Amino acid sequence: MTLTILGGGVMGLCIATELTRRGIPAAILDEAPSPQACSWWAGGMLAPYCEGESANEAVLRHGLGAADWWQAQGVPVTRNGTLVVSLARDAGALARFARRSRGHRMLDAPGIAALEPDLGARFSRALFFEPEAHLAPRQALAILSERLGRTDTTAGTVIDCRGLSAREALRDLRGVRGEMVVIRCPEITLSRPIRLLHPRMPLYVVPRGDGVFMLGATMVESDRRGRPTARAVLELLSAAFALHPALAEAEVLELGADARPAFPDNLPRIRRVGGVIHANGLYRHGFLLAPAVAGMVADHLQHQTRPEFMDADHD
Known part of the structure; x- marks a missing residue:
């Protein structure tokens, strides 16, 4: 299985990391993380309980494992609540x-x-x-990025993680x-x-x-x-x-x-459009939910499961 990931922000990097961890090669078609990435400006709070005050319960449920996931990747996580x-x-x-x-x-x-x-x-x-935690976003992005392969062309299955740049395919973004x-x-x-x-x-x-x-x-x-x-x-x-x-x-x-x-409900989506898998819509929960979305994408590709955040195909 050959995979190309468009977008080197937190979503793309987490998906590439999770796929690589499972032995599935994935290359990123993007430059190293920079101020052009939305996640460059993030707070880095891994705060599922606080976000649960106003967010859908799925944010709390899927965000509870974020701190452990980041720490498992070697990212320093401060667990001071x-x-x-x-x-x-x-x-x-x-x-x-x-x-x-x-x-x-x-x-x-x-x-x-x-x-x-x-x-x-x-x-x-x-x-x-x-129970809550926080991390330094730019450090976290750099740690993931330096371990991943890059490409200058698309090959195999394409996973689009370009945020707002994907609006031509995701009209409700x-x-x-x-x-x-x-x-x-x-x-x-x-x-x-x-x-x-x-x-x-x-x-x-x-x-x-x-x-x-x-x-x-x-x-x-x-x-x-x-x-x-x-x-x-x-x-x-x-x-x-x-x-x-x-x-x-x-x-x-x-x-x-x-x-x-x-997206309209402020929850992420995994969606197939024109044969491309889109993973998008992290809203204000980038570092909190990207690990869970990455796991869902990996499960879908490995085991053909239908993730909770997956929409019906839009082909």
Whole structure:
């Protein structure tokens, strides 16, 4: 069996890795991961319980194995959980989040301080999702990429993982724009992703080490790529200041934006169109769901199974 994978983002790399792991040769028709890949700008949170607060239950179910899969590939995974907080005026949002999710325990101020000393005096209540994890997306992409073969021509079965670039074949695919800011603030230390339930701009802050943090959260129905808007940057930074005032003095290292591929229900799809297998639509769950989708594609090719995320053929 000969396989060519179009697209070297997280979906293509995970599928190629899973096929290779099973002894099925697969070559990627794409360059090494770069800022042109949507997954380059990802947060890298492996947070199935938090995502389950608003996502389809399949996201939680299939995302639970993501951290183990990435670790099995030799990718460093930090298993410190996720902390969800809100300002006192938004206590109702924290209560709603608790009702709509599972896998957490409620912390008081001393409990918060025990986990994150720089936040303990700022928040009186928080939800701690202890089983969750995070990774550094660009490092993860590089580790997978360097082990895989590449090609400059298609041969055999083609698996298309090009995200929004595949819209000519996947007419119901849409873009959901995400924007991010990377900052350096040595004045504070965080050991795990923090989610702030902010009324205008729900924020996540992901530690990258050495005082570097990635700020993100925007979800705009748009396929526009390129730099983030001034409004998005201002709102992200304003929400960050609400988390901790020391972030007002942070050094801005990087700004980025891209459009995530999504289907109407925000779940991924495996679909045959014109003899090509498409794996697409990771939405905001790229690093969380790509391993599960990769396993489904591999099972389909090996054992002719019909995966949960597989649509009827569109030939």
